[in-house]
Amino acid sequence: MASPALDAAVDRIRTVFAGVTSPVETGCGMCHLPEETALLRTPDVELPDDVLRMFAHEVPNHFDDHPAVMRRILPQLAAQLATGRFPRLDAYELTGLARSRWQTWPAEQAVAVRTFLETWWTDTVTSDAPRYPVHEVFESCVTAGSTVTPYLAVWAGQPLGGPADRHLADCLERWIDDLLGDLTSPLFSWWSDPCHDEPLAELQAWVVEHAPPRLHARGADPLLRFKTGLLALPYEQRWTEEVWAAAPDS
Known part of the structure; x- marks a missing residue:
């Protein structure tokens, strides 16, 4: 309903x-x-x-x-x-x-x-x-609205430990490898606004700021939490052997 x-x-x-x-x-x-x-x-x-x-x-x-x-x-x-x-x-x-x-x-x-x-x-x-x-639904709203900003604001406004945290973990399982690779697919596959660039950087920055406490509250997979933390690093540093030596077993 x-x-x-x-x-x-x-x-x-x-x-x-x-x-x-x-x-x-x-x-x-x-x-x-x-x-x-x-x-x-x-x-x-x-x-x-x-x-x-x-x-x-x-x-x-x-x-x-x-x-x-x-x-x-x-x-x-x-x-x-x-x-x-x-x-x-x-x-x-x-x-x-x-x-x-x-x-x-x-x-x-x-x-x-x-x-x-x-x-x-x-x-x-x-x-x-x-x-x-x-x-x-997120990808559809982003496509129709040509923005991620209001939808991320709604997500950030939800209480820790609620359904939004489970949904965030599920979404990041799908998205995290593309986000780490600075790839837009599949989040912005149908981006249709020629006046604005795809907001990949905005989404990455939001995940770095807001995802860690929500994934912790959810008890999310340690490897997912590790990969999410890598988004805070410059692109080249995300893939070094030294960094990945600290990765938990999947």
């Missing part, structure tokens, strides 16, 4: 974007059937799930008015993300929202989108049993 805050964020999206269409949309005739594109010109009619997901990640030049298309599908998209209706989650599916530059939309619309993303993330990282794996 979604939290009251997440329900309210979805309701806000529904209210702000109610009745929105892309009124003269012709779409890409190679990718979409005429009856699918016609739905974008029709207010408040639910799209088939597969059509919704296709529209959500489509590139801007496949539409006459890409931001209008994103606004048209947002109420249904937000509701399905919040309720876990998609059988699986992929950050790629929110690249359309990122490319729409929603941050430049009218203030009421931009605030509604930002509130939904941050509330969806908060609901996920504080849940004992989230609807989607936490790393998938």
